[in-house]
Amino acid sequence: MKNKPIFLPVIVISIIFFILQVLIGVFYFDFTVDSFPWDLIIIYNISFFVFSFFCIRFFQNIFIVSKISEIFMDVKSNPISLTKNYTSNDIQFITKNFQQIYNERKNEIETLKDQESFRKDFIGNLSHELKTPLFSIQGYIDTLLEGALDDKNVNKKYIKRAQKSVERLTYIIDDLDTITKYDSGTKIINKTVFNLIDTINNVIDSFESLLDKRIISLFFNESDKKVLKVHGDEKKIHQVLTNLISNSIRYGVSEGTIEIKLEEIENNKILVSIIDNGLGISKVDLPRIFQRFYRVEKTRNRDEGGSGLGLSIVKHIIDAHDEKISVQTEQGVGSNFSFTLELYTR
Structure with a gap:
């Protein structure tokens, strides 16, 4: 009543x-x-x-x-x-509006919680990525100072290993600097007209020795073409291709394959796809693969090197081109990373 x-x-x-x-x-x-x-x-x-x-x-x-x-x-x-x-209808209307406001605020709170969780993960991952090369450098220097410096059989070897750790640390810092510039809007995309075929072939050549070492075959379905002009920042697209192919090799399997495909689609676009038959990505990990320092199978991947920022940089570069990137993957079957570029038709 x-x-x-x-x-x-x-x-x-x-x-x-x-x-x-x-x-x-x-x-x-x-x-x-x-x-x-x-x-x-x-x-x-x-x-x-x-x-x-x-x-x-x-x-x-x-x-x-x-x-x-x-x-x-x-x-x-x-x-x-x-x-x-x-009337009672007015009160019900107000109650309905307050329920809507409550739901909106609740969603905002959940978003803030997710952001806080991401911040904690980011700081933890960043700390780990920086400590790994730093501890290696410290270990090699301590060994040299304790007497290995005078041993001609090991001193050069330890110095070279320390140098590699310094290079990895520099690589991480450079990638962090790149992402920071994209976030702040200071990283500018310099679009020009360039031959995408040449860029892809140059990237493939740079991975020749690593592909042989990992016993992985790489195929390019448009390698016979001489020219395919696109509009974009050649250096940045070179980095996108390098990061994606590097990922396919890192997560690849022995005697596996990587295929690069080009397909002309609507709206004067070219779809670039890097397809592998490697480990694939689980449904749990898939929504987070473009987050900074997020790694699938974390223990194995840190042994493989890299900064943990490769896919995040790829996403930033493609977004800065006002283009799209997508992922199709199945764990144990492989992955297909695809992104679009603007064709040059003049």
């Missing part, structure tokens, strides 16, 4: 008013039980009961609406008018 909370105070007030009437009649007008005008008293009290009920209900609604209005005006542009006679 919706009006049940109102009845109790109305009944109490009516009883008090009835008792006052009886007391006044007995002590002031000297009424007795037989001479008391009970019919008039009952009619009067029923009228008072009805009047009190609607008065209390009216002021209760005004009070509730005024309190709701104070909050509602802070979160909505359409303030509630206190001059309007609000």
